[in-house]
Amino acid sequence: MTQLSDLPLRDNLVGKLPYGAPQEPVPVSLNVNENTHPIPDEVVDDVVAELTRAVRGVNRYPDREFGALRAALAGYLGHDLRAEQIWAANGSNEVLQQILQAFGGPGRSLLSFTPTYSMYPLLAAGTDTRWVPVERPADYVLEPEFVARTLSDHQPDVAIICGPNNPTGTSLDLAVVEAAADAFDGMLIVDEAYHEFDAAHPSALELLPGRPRLLVSRTMSKAFAFAGVRLGYLAADPAVVDALRLVRLPYHLSALTQAAAIAAVRHADRMLATVDDIRHQRDRLAAALTDLGYAVHPSGSNFILVGGFADPHATFTALREQGILIRELGIPGHLRMTAGTETETSSLIAAISALGPGGARSE
Template identity: 60%
Template sequence: MSQDRLELLSQLPLRDNLRGLSPYGAPQIDVPVQLNVNENTHPMPQAVVDAITEAVREAAATLYRYPDREFVALREDLAAYLGHGLTFENLWAANGSNEVLQQILQAFGGPGRTLLSFPPTYSMYPLLASGTDTGYLEGKRTGDYTLSADDAARQVIEHEPNIVFLCSPNNPTGTALGLDVIEAVYEAGEAFNTIVVVDEAYAEFALAGTRSALTLLPGRERLIVTRTMSKAFALAGARLGYLAAAAQVVDALRLVRLPYHLSAVTQATARAALAHADVLLDNVEDIKRQRDRIVSELTALGLVPAVSDSNFVTFGRLTDPNAVFEALLADGIIVRNNGLPGQLRVTAGTEAETSAFLNSLRAYLEAHPEARA
């Protein structure tokens, strides 16, 4: 935003807690290899394109009517996909998981209430807190960005938050939390009636043996697990996020949702994709192979990639991440510079995109041996 626009903005009667903030947004630069925003880089399978096209065509005939505001059929499909004994009453959805998180804060946050999370983590959390006038508390991680059960529980007891957001797998580091951390946070928040949200946007990409927080839902009425169809289902452009929780949590979100917030076209698109989950999850397996390839080859290059349960890899031991970022960009490849010291993040692309990234990075490091710390 230009300085002139910032000055004009400052003259408006903006809420005090929004002054000085910048809107969320990763760079959108039109280059051949875009590996900076954790999209599913694999093309949508033609069978799924055809199914979505037909579903939207049918929905178009009824667009003069409001959509099903309870989107029961979609919630039933989501429950069937997740399993774990969930029913449609345990599911809720909105326009991307960001809107789901916003609705949670609208229902359980607000003035005089607080949200605790543990940076570095998803950068939208403090922005969502500001937008709902919820106080944002920054928890602490260890130097290697891990979070233990005892340390997380201690910080919950110290801060007494109304809500805790746990990102697992974490963005930008990519590593999943152990279920013991989630259990400890939930138990520590018992005395404060704390809502605990586990953001599992990248759950489908987790390493073998990684258990979902969905397994912890029974008997925990203050636990919420959020998911998205943007990543594994390649629907970033459709905007469909959802959650699983106790039925009374879903009832609470009905109090703050906008009328008919989920369009008929969105519902039709999501249902068609869910009907082809097996085809889309085949792409997920290929993405995981490319992710593991990135981890292996970055290690061979003398860099330090984090353990990744996601469709991206954060890697370090760079003396000047900005210089590496610019060199890759000059080769038509964009990755993400999150500002973490000595580190960059790259999305696992197609085999060709992954090769382009690795070849460019290898050539840069060979020409600039001082680039490795």
């Protein structure tokens, strides 16, 4: 049988592994930062009604420019944004891929501050863009001077800063974004996939006016509890949106995706009603693990990064055997855990407590 290694892959893809967090039918799945709370029934009913209407027209191609959805997303984001400043695709990963297709590619580079979202280097490889990882400080917090100096020295074609950062949960100050935007001439992406969970820090959307090379990316997969629909979007200068039109596939957003997303945005308040509870469960989980002696990094997201595990893989395996799935990251001594419902969070706290100090099984 032919193996992957037998195929004439591009050189920069040889030896790469596809992205893939474990997907297992476990009772408590807290490994991919989903919003585990159910969608309200009234929202489900409205989404289903919109899908029913959309299905009646699927013999025709969908609105290629998805004008109604862009207007709805602009209204949700506020900041006096207009529909022509909004772009969307099948998840924020596709949005980021399109940005690299337009502004990255052979001979160009993408820089970010690590550890960060594991898809960034994979998206760089997929678009033949050189990946430039720069290690964050020990506490993972980015300071304006450090970011400005890094970008000024490297002068990447594209830079991306995740805030709150995945997998560390670290929040992002606007002063860092301002310093980054002033430090180089490339395209600066602020990935705000988890912004709705961060009550303490304003959005980089505030900085868009007068900065035509600043892009702010969002998703409906996290706070909106819409991960299965696959809808990511960004706000930027209209010229950036025009650039992404050059690389998108025709009719890339299905009529069903557009209909479901428009209905969800119409109920934004109800869809985001769980955010406060998720923050509470995050803080509850962090406090419990701190009391157990673990090192919990500050988080503005719906997950926490936890250090102090003697053998992270052994702890991951022990929890999985109990039907609880969290995330191994390859960061020594650390594991990442999503804040779920009260029941899920309680199960996770109890299971880690029973494992004993350092995540080892108690005798």
